[in-house]
Amino acid sequence: MTGRVRRVVAGLLIVCMGGLSAPLPALAGIVSTDTAVVGAERERLASLLERSEVQERLLVLGVDPANARARVAALSDAEAAQLAAQLDELPAGGDILVAAVLIFLVLLVTDMMGYTKIFPFTRSAR
């Protein structure tokens, strides 16, 4: 999918976002538990916008549209706000292998000190 097509799809999804909050039961007249527990109510509109932003980011990062929708729906308001604000800076656990020589040496030493754990063959001082 080209970037442009993807952007159009993302745009369409955002337009259809009205349905995104569907998993929230219609709580007419009910103060939600989140609000009661945390005490601070997130603006409903702000939360919807954050969710649509996160959904768009997920698409760009290679998640297919149906999955992106379900994934965003499973986030709490606080998590959606956090991902909307800083998804790109957050760690994504997945083992990116390091290779540079200096880094290799530094990590070898820190491994031996028991400070890091990169190489299976190192045994730390402790």
Place this chain on the structure above:
Amino acid sequence: MHGVRTPAAAGVFILAAALLAGCAAPQVSGLIEKRPAGLPEAAEIAATPFFPQQDYQCGPASLAAVLVHAGRDATPESLLPQVYLPARKGSLQAEMLAATRRHQLVAYPLAPRMEDLLRELAAGTPVLVLQNLALDWWPQWHYAVAIGYDLGRREMVLRSGVTRRLTMPLDTFEHTWARSGHWAVAALPPDRLPAIASESSYLTAVAALERLAPAAARRGYETALARWPRSLAAQIGLGNASYALRDLPGAAAAYLRATSDHPGSADAWNNLAQALHEQGSRAQALAAARHAVSLGGPRLPAYRETLDGILRAP
């Protein structure tokens, strides 16, 4: 090591030699100096499943192990579409929590304390952890499952990567874990409290489950109430989850208990009013709604709306 020629590398080694003796980790040292009462010397949850990781997919593999241990159906393949980000070649912490909830489990983030982690393991719950195996300025993020420890041998036992039973010095584990901000999560069936449970953390975790799985959340609130019988958040949560499941009598009973234990909670009165109203108890609903409005607070407009709704109804 032969052939270390460059001054920089030689310097690094001299520095390392100087530091080699001094790399004990703070929390581990404290625990070993004075073992907290009731914490066993060693524990291991040998029955924890193991899914060797493929490519960069330590997230789905580790998550599958804790979900299956908690009695849910999952494989790394089934979790890929729920947590993996192809362009980042990894998985985000928030999505690991969200996927846990999608399996009707409470995703409980542990306090950043080694003792809490060890107690959870001693209680038989494997714990999902995020480590930064390398350095702050050159991170290598890695999800693994902590399954045991041995204070005598000063070791942590993990399901990690392609290694079914990885032992790692406890101090090394603490260093790598501290660099992820001590991130650790227990995936718990909603009828089971964490070993060291904080009321507010537990209820926040259950509330996050409510939108996806109200039945599981209702069970979680009941579990919380067994431990903290007067918890306002649990009482309101139990009411809200019951309401979401359209169990109006159950919801009203929970809200009623909240108003009796916490007569100053306008939220409880408001929700009670709504539940009574939908059950057709108009007079009681009106009284409760008026009481909520008279108590006021930051959500007064919502209480007024509830009251108006009852007054407008035929």
